Amino acid sequence: xxxxxxxxxxxxxxxxxxxxxxxxxxxPSFIKxxxxxxxxxxxxxxxxxxFEYNKGIVEAVCDLVPAVKPQIAxxxxxxxxxxxxxxxxxxxxxxxxxxxxxxxxxxxxGSTSSAYAVGxxxxxxxxxxxxxxxxxxxxxxxxxxxxxxxNPFLDVCREEKKGIFVLVKxxxxxxxxxxxxxxxxxNGKPLYELVGEYVDKWASSCMGDKYSYIGAVVGATYPEMxxxxxxxxxxxYILVPGYGAQGGKGKDLIHFFNDDGLGAIINSSRGIIxxxxxxxxxxxxxxxYADASRAAVLxxxxxxxxxxx
Amino acid sequence: xxxxxxxxxxxxxxxxxxxxxxxxxxxPSFIKxxxxxxxxxxxxxxxxxxFEYNKGIVEAVCDLVPAVKPQIAxxxxxxxxxxxxxxxxxxxxxxxxxxxxxxxxxxxxGSTSSAYAVGxxxxxxxxxxxxxxxxxxxxxxxxxxxxxxxNPFLDVCREEKKGIFVLVKxxxxxxxxxxxxxxxxxNGKPLYELVGEYVDKWASSCMGDKYSYIGAVVGATYPEMxxxxxxxxxxxYILVPGYGAQGGKGKDLIHFFNDDGLGAIINSSRGIIxxxxxxxxxxxxxxxYADASRAAVLxxxxxxxxxxx
Numbered sequence: 001x002x003x004x005x006x007x008x009x010x011x012x013x014x015x016x017x018x019x020x021x022x023x024x025x026x027x028p029s030f031i032k033x034x035x036x037x038x039x040x041x042x043x044x045x046x047x048x049x050x051f052e053y054n055k056g057i058v059e060a061v062c063d064l065v066p067a068v069k070p071q072i073a074x075x076x077x078x079x080x081x082x083x084x085x086x087x088x089x090x091x092x093x094x095x096x097x098x099x100x101x102x103x104x105x106x107x108x109x110g111s112t113s114s115a116y117a118v119g120x121x122x123x124x125x126x127x128x129x130x131x132x133x134x135x136x137x138x139x140x141x142x143x144x145x146x147x148x149x150x151n152p153f154l155d156v157c158r159e160e161k162k163g164i165f166v167l168v169k170x171x172x173x174x175x176x177x178x179x180x181x182x183x184x185x186x187n188g189k190p191l192y193e194l195v196g197e198y199v200d201k202w203a204s205s206c207m208g209d210k211y212s213y214i215g216a217v218v219g220a221t222y223p224e225m226x227x228x229x230x231x232x233x234x235x236x237y238i239l240v241p242g243y244g245a246q247g248g249k250g251k252d253l254i255h256f257f258n259d260d261g262l263g264a265i266i267n268s269s270r271g272i273i274x275x276x277x278x279x280x281x282x283x284x285x286x287x288x289y290a291d292a293s294r295a296a297v298l299x300x301x302x303x304x305x306x307x308x309x
Numbered sequence: 310x311x312x313x314x315x316x317x318x319x320x321x322x323x324x325x326x327x328x329x330x331x332x333x334x335x336x337p338s339f340i341k342x343x344x345x346x347x348x349x350x351x352x353x354x355x356x357x358x359x360f361e362y363n364k365g366i367v368e369a370v371c372d373l374v375p376a377v378k379p380q381i382a383x384x385x386x387x388x389x390x391x392x393x394x395x396x397x398x399x400x401x402x403x404x405x406x407x408x409x410x411x412x413x414x415x416x417x418x419g420s421t422s423s424a425y426a427v428g429x430x431x432x433x434x435x436x437x438x439x440x441x442x443x444x445x446x447x448x449x450x451x452x453x454x455x456x457x458x459x460n461p462f463l464d465v466c467r468e469e470k471k472g473i474f475v476l477v478k479x480x481x482x483x484x485x486x487x488x489x490x491x492x493x494x495x496n497g498k499p500l501y502e503l504v505g506e507y508v509d510k511w512a513s514s515c516m517g518d519k520y521s522y523i524g525a526v527v528g529a530t531y532p533e534m535x536x537x538x539x540x541x542x543x544x545x546y547i548l549v550p551g552y553g554a555q556g557g558k559g560k561d562l563i564h565f566f567n568d569d570g571l572g573a574i575i576n577s578s579r580g581i582i583x584x585x586x587x588x589x590x591x592x593x594x595x596x597x598y599a600d601a602s603r604a605a606v607l608x609x610x611x612x613x614x615x616x617x618x
Binding site for chain 1: 330332333345350351352354355380382383385386387388389391392393396414415416417418419420421422424425427428429433434435436437438440441442443451452453454455456457458476479480481482483484485486487488490491492493494495497500503504507
């Protein structure tokens, strides 16, 4: 799947992943009204509204970008009906040929981490049968529990030719509270670098053609750290959140790429999916929300291309 | 809800939480056959089987213990039907008066962490209505992203009078890879102590009558670290996994309690729910699996009581 991701990035010329993180306040009224008239102002109605909203965006941008990243929390908040909307979104995006990165940030130990890996990337056995649960192509994984938490994902990645992005340095302001701490017995190396070294080790054991199935998450908001981590994990794709709404700029992104012009994929969520609510794209109006998203993707593609020179 | 938990622990005399982490291989044949005859060997069949299995155990132990801890990964692996079984399990346990700790180990940032908090502990708004998604009483939270990831949970905890257990030192063998690292600028304090200090700060801002709504997870497999963390977080309940099958012994547990005999709740999963598969309780047989679980709870209660003297 990393080979497919790299190939699609080359083909589209857009190292961009669209974060499908729907909030009801982003969903145009005409979509909400239709969903609520059918299902009421219920969890089911909310699930239907966010799915239909996603569908418009996915259809408008699927020829421009290689991948999408649905954030499962935004669906999980609506309980079972929300998770059904998540599953429908994953299925739709795969039908459209997009690589699907489930932003699930799971992480546990042993058989429990296996269960997450199986449920999101692999197949679970029921008697003689086996079934995909959610069937994303990649998922994000939290490393706080150590190798015990990550190894079960590696096993499933090898079997399914799928991948993970391990949280290394996250884009939020307080990410340094733990991640930046300097380790005494390791010459003051910050914790995120240690995690980066683990990622590189895991990456070596799960190689695709040129890049590994095992990638990392490093926030666009910390470009200098991105520069260091890029060198520590040469075989890993870096998934870069924090561009746009969180403050990361195009020029900051150059450090996340390798010399081959590959190795990073930049996420934008709100900046694309709620573009029509941004003054810049306001002329599209609610009814043109999907076209506004398409315009925002094209602008982002240009911003990145200019930054990479 | 922490007040209810403390009161129920006093009333039952059992600082025990039963981990409802079902695997199909634990489920007695007669339950699987019934579920599969109705739904086939499908995800739906698996969901029905694990729910019915849980139901037997919950009914057999609900007068003995204060709380249960369903591990969502074991349900999530079966996709939507698995998560429906999780929700049914939460609802059943609450009907039986048990405190429900959702072992979800979520953690993200900002609005995304809010979405998890709302979905699992609070209510989500859809138009003028609001709905509980999963409605657990407590959930476990991963701190790797820092305060940005935890604060949204604190807000919901205050509003709903519910709580969280933050992962501090986990029970698995590799937990030290990151959690034990000594911090250079903090006199070589290990990372888990720093996280413990954060927990204590968060705990102070969310107090129940005597204990805080904000607790911590510290593995029974690291009793010496538990001793230190007990002092760092005097107001927090410690949820202690790793007893029994993972190697933690009754005598190791004393360090996790405060002088008032409170402050810790010990989890056992496989040791209770799959007791009938253990030689010691084999005489109960498959048909007596729930009674075997009851016997295992009584033995665990005695083991802890002896250790606490």
